[in-house]
Amino acid sequence: MKEPLKKIALIGQPNVGKSSLFNRIAKKRIAIVSDLAGTTRDIRKHEVEVLGRKALMLDTGGIDETNDAIFSNVKRKAIECAKEADIILFMVDGKRIPDDKDKELFYELQDLGKRLALVVNKIDNDKEKERLWSFYEFGIDDENLFGISVSHNRGTKKLFEWIAKDLPPSEEEIALALQTLKEEKKGQDDDDYFEDEEEFEEEYIEEIYEEDDEEQEEDCDDKINVAIIGRTNVGKSSILNALLGEERSVVSPIAGTTIDPVDEAFEYEGKTITFVDTAGLRRRGKIEGIEKYALMRTKEMLEKANLALVVLDASETLVDLDEKIAGLVDEYGLGTIIVLNKWDENMDTFKKFEETVRSKFKFLYYAPIIAVSAKTGRSIGRLKDKIIEIYNNYSQRIPTATLNKIVEEAVIRHALPSPNGNYLRIYYTTQFESKPPRIALIMNKPNLLHFSYKRYLINYLRDNINFEGTPIHILARKKGQREEDNEESFQG
Structure with a gap:
């Protein structure tokens, strides 16, 4: 009996680009794309192929926390859809500041225990990649965070590879892999090894998945x-x-x-x-x-x-x-x-x-x-x-939770300065880039943080994490601060 297709759910607020991504994956215009928020209100289903592997894509209506009965129904359907799905793509607008609605919904989806990606859309060029740092506030791991631009087809390949890794291989992949394995087994002592094709496929289908995992590992930077x-x-x-x-x-x-x-x-x-x-x-x-x-x-x-x-x-x-x-x-x-x-x-x-x-x-x-x-x-x-x-x-990439703990300890040991009576507060800390490590301090008044305190934080980080041989860049920023307004980083 043929196994049902795995389901991929697209979840997110209105007008973040879900329908555009749906069309990109489906390779045809199925979902209606419009600048009008909430254009998609029903759940659309379509069989798609992601890097040659089949799945069932579910495009939900944009979720909006209003009293409007239509949008309330949309949210209910979207959550139900996510519960059914095997893979959830939670999509947000990279040109907007992450809001509490996004975080609340994301945490609700996390509790479902499904494979979950945070897809930040509208990262249209390399300069805008730095906007991704603010989305580490969700507590997402690097491997599950994707900055893409559907309209410019940027960053989608990495996302598609992440999705495909959890989908069963295509018939062509299985046939090719089985043929390769058969050829490798020829000449071995077990002469009747190929008598039962079905038994052969069951025994070695796991090897195909393992080979695919090895290919994914080879993509890492070595x-x-x-x-x-x-x-x-x-x-x-x-x-x-x-x-x-x-x-x-x-x-x-x-x-x-x-x-x-x-x-x-x-x-x-x-x-x-x-x-x-x-x-x-x-x-x-x-x-x-x-x-x-x-x-x-x-x-x-x-x-x-x-x-x-x-x-x-x-x-x-x-x-x-x-x-x-x-x-x-x-x-x-x-x-x-x-x-x-x-x-x-x-x-x-x-x-x-x-x-x-x-x-x-x-x-x-x-x-x-x-x-x-x-x-x-x-x-x-x-x-x-x-x-x-x-x-x-x-x-190296240091987890946000680890950085927050170290910086909190540093602040307890040496309190933030109060220039001219101004109260400074660090909301959270996250590393948004490596080679070399670049770390953002998300705070209320970043322009008032003196470089000497940044140097103190860098030294404290070095005392707790092995950063020997590498410079560290510290940037102090406001929540949602755009790159063109960024303060220059402090290196040490």
Whole structure:
């Protein structure tokens, strides 16, 4: 007997774009689209295919908490529809401030225990993505929050993949997977394995689902782009060769041997690490011709990098140019490791040199310092491990509940200031972006929060969460504040 189709319910207030999304999924104009709130009043049902997998889509009427009998009936039908559904898409307008009606309904839907996504529509461009931070107030996990624009067809693929993951595979997928599995089983000792096709399908249909889950996991970000920067002849090419375990970059005592960045990649701890051995940077007055081009290429590379190795020559005295080069990393907001190359001294000497580096690079106080010797291979393995650790810190997402608890503790320990008698209050805290971590403080008077208190909060966060090697951006904002009105972020 054929199993019934899984049901997907579209729920939300009027005029948030449910009918448009319904039509987008159905690939035809079925639901009426209008700027008039409440155009859809009945529940429309239509069989659809989401990435080749079939489902029954239910489009409910817009829910509006009014005394109007029609809308009261619409809400009742919508809730009933959600109870029947296997998957619920709760849709909100990304151009509006999240309101209490949305939150109340969302929490009611959460209590149903169904697979639930919060779909924020009308995020029409990259600039408007920052509006998503205010919707973390719902307490939604990252994997269940989607910023999309139905009208511009932006962000819908990720949503469709999320939906399809919970739908049974299509007949074509099953047939192809079964055929592949049969071919893999050929030659095994069990000669009568394929006598019962139905038994074969029941036994291995679970494998198909597992393969699909593996594909979803493979979509996660496991690529790290590492920039290697420093003055000419500090040993960047030697460090690259030591990390790769073979000589792939020309090493020479002549300053400026490396002109073009050389991309090299290798697998380590389940990550693909791509190094760019940048051309050595000289003083601006000495940059001529092809080296000027090399500097331009280096900056282009930094825009694409996640992490940077700031290489210093431990056998020489630090100069102002070292500080300027390190400043590029700070400018691009990269995860950072300070690497002391050509290190052959004892630990006491290292402590003294470390103090000098910390004094010179105060803006990179969060970056770990590792002393290595590319020539002997000393601490190269430790440097590889540290790259993985810093990238994990750089790309991590801290749950809103965890951030709120830490910030509340910080405020208890050191109360918010009261500039000119103004009462400041932080409503909640949420991380709305990673690489690097960007954290929003949602409060009543964000423009009155002094940068020194933001620095205190950053330090307190570092005391409670492993953010070693990564900058943290703190932004103070009002509820529903639009990006064009945003206060500049504080980095530390």
